Amino acid sequence: MSINCDVAVLGGGTGGYIAAIRAAQLGKDVIVVEQDKLGGTCLHKGCIPSKSLLRSAELYAQMKDSESYGIETKGVSLAFPKVQKRKAAIVDQLHKGVQYLMRKHKIKVIQGRGRIIGPSIFSPKSGALAVELEDGEMETIVPANLIIATGSRPKMLPGLAPDGEFILSSDEALEMSSLPKSMVIVGGGVIGVEWASMLKDFGVEVTVVEAASQLLPNEDQDIARELRTLLERRGITVLTGAMILPETLKTEAGAVSVTARLDEGEILLSAEKLLLSIGRQANVEEIGLENTDIALKDGFIRVNDHMQTTEPHIYAIGDCIGGLQLAHVASHEGIAAVEHLAGEPSHKYNPLFVPRCVYTRPEVASVGMTEQEAREKGMKLKIGKFPFSAIGKALVYGEKDGFVKIIEDGDSGDIVGVHMIGPHVTDLIGEAALAQVLDATPWEISRTVHAHPTLGEIMGEAALAVDGLSMGI
Structure with a gap:
């Protein structure tokens, strides 16, 4: 038995389910094949659970330091099983949310291991999926277009493999x-x-x-x-x-x-x-790529600007194509792929416009080129830096470490890159990312009124610092 559809998505992680939703919004009949749980690595083994643990760790550290805020506490202790229970509850809530979105958009989800098959009685071209269901039965899906979104897994060091204990x-x-x-x-x-x-x-x-x-x-x-x-x-x-x-x-x-x-x-x-x-490697084995003309490069699926593989009716997105292995990148790639296959005006994402976030204490966030990358291109640079220690809200928070660094192309005046380390910078990087998209200059950011007292004031001060005009120091 075979099932026909407009779009099949192999992999129900962040990129896969976002692509499926966009396809459904455009009136496509969509099937998602997922061998594990909807939400993929980001929801179950990456972004969400790790950030839940990081938040518990941050709060624990703050509570042990509460006397510096004038709050005296006694007997603060860590109950790690409860930390894990909270993490699991957050993941479960979001997982249910993804399942709801599939139902809302009438997207059929098939639980099973999917494998691409070549031309057959079901389809004259490769791209159909043979799916082994949980009960051992087989299902064949014949889509007009296939999107591969199989994600990645932790990379191993030769001679050093996880044993689950040490x-x-x-x-x-x-x-x-x-x-x-x-x-x-x-x-x-x-x-x-x-x-x-x-x-x-x-x-x-x-x-x-x-x-x-x-x-x-x-x-x-x-x-x-x-x-x-x-x-x-x-x-x-x-x-x-x-x-x-x-x-x-x-x-x-x-x-x-x-x-x-x-x-x-x-x-x-x-x-x-x-x-x-030590990084992550693409999940490209045992998904039937040998039954297609899809090309790999350095272990990742090769695609063009529209996310098409070397077989134009088959697209690939997310970690399995390499590049910036980030959930928000996978989402944008999924949208770009769907809009292209649907004949819609397709946006191409620029890696230099993608914010990168690190959730350490303090946080790190950046967008665009580093100073080293810009200098290697021969750019004439102007650089402004401003410390959080001169920002009132940072002192109120008790988190004064770090700074914001803005790099300007001295010839065009455009922002080349913005780099931040300090409190809540993963929330502040959005302004810098928007500035990149709009080809803004530091002067334009400095003329934007930033509310006081806020951490966001540091963007205005760092922009002024590019021309040596910062007010705070």
Whole structure:
């Protein structure tokens, strides 16, 4: 038996279900095939559960420091099972919300493992899906267009694989029933530093090992240096330019040890657990790509500006195509793909317009090019920086660390990039992202009235600082 539809989406994560909703809004008959739970990695193993844990960790740290706010407390303690229970409740609520959206838009969801099949009696071209249902039965879906949204999974280090006890990926770490006393984190990218910040606030001794010369290798050097300083001030050990030697791994007596190689020599690291956070790889195996002419590049599905693969009726979006592996990127890619296949005016997202957020304490957020990237392009730059220590609302919050940095193209006057580290900057980055889209200049931001006292005032001050005119310092 086969089912015909206008659009089939293979994968019900953030990009997949957003694409399905947009297709339904355009009058398409849509089927989503998901082998696990709607919402995908972001909802169940990434953004949402990790941010729930981070919020609990942040609040716990603030409560232990409550005397600095004039509030005396006694006996503040952490009940980690309740932290996990709260996380699960948030995920469950949002999962139900996604299920409701599928019903609201009359999108058929088929629970099962989907695989692309080649030309057959069902379809003269590849792109039909053979779906193995939970009961073992098979279903065939024949769409006019297919969108692949199979996401990604944690990348493994050769010779170092999660065992669920001593060595964890972020997937296993999210499900810990209790906290270890110590953790070595391999990888100082976004996931690694978020876990480092969270675990330290929970009272865990943390060491971060990063192969690159800085934490957050893709971010501005000034931001990376500041983050390292602030994490080390909190007692987190940071090793950069360090390579883990998997062959030295030992697990015994309730602990794990491994050697890291640095320029100055080798160092033995030991902790109760080790967390691997070295990036993510695309889920492109066992989905039937060999039955198509779809091309891969560096392990990711190759697409054009409209998200079309090398088979024009098959699109791919999200983590499985590489680039910026972010939920909000996957959503925009899904919308772009659907609008193109529907013949609508299709927007193309520019990676330089995409905000990037890191939910450490303090937070990091950025949009556009780093100073280093801009200089490599030969741009003549003007740069303005302004510290949170000169912002009244930051002092009221008791969170004065960090700054905002605005980079201007000295020839055109346009903003090249905005980089932030400090309190709630993941909420402030929206103004900078809008400025990028509108080709705004620092002068225009400085002429925008920012309410006082707010954290957002720092955008106006940093914009003035580009021309040496800031009022606050």
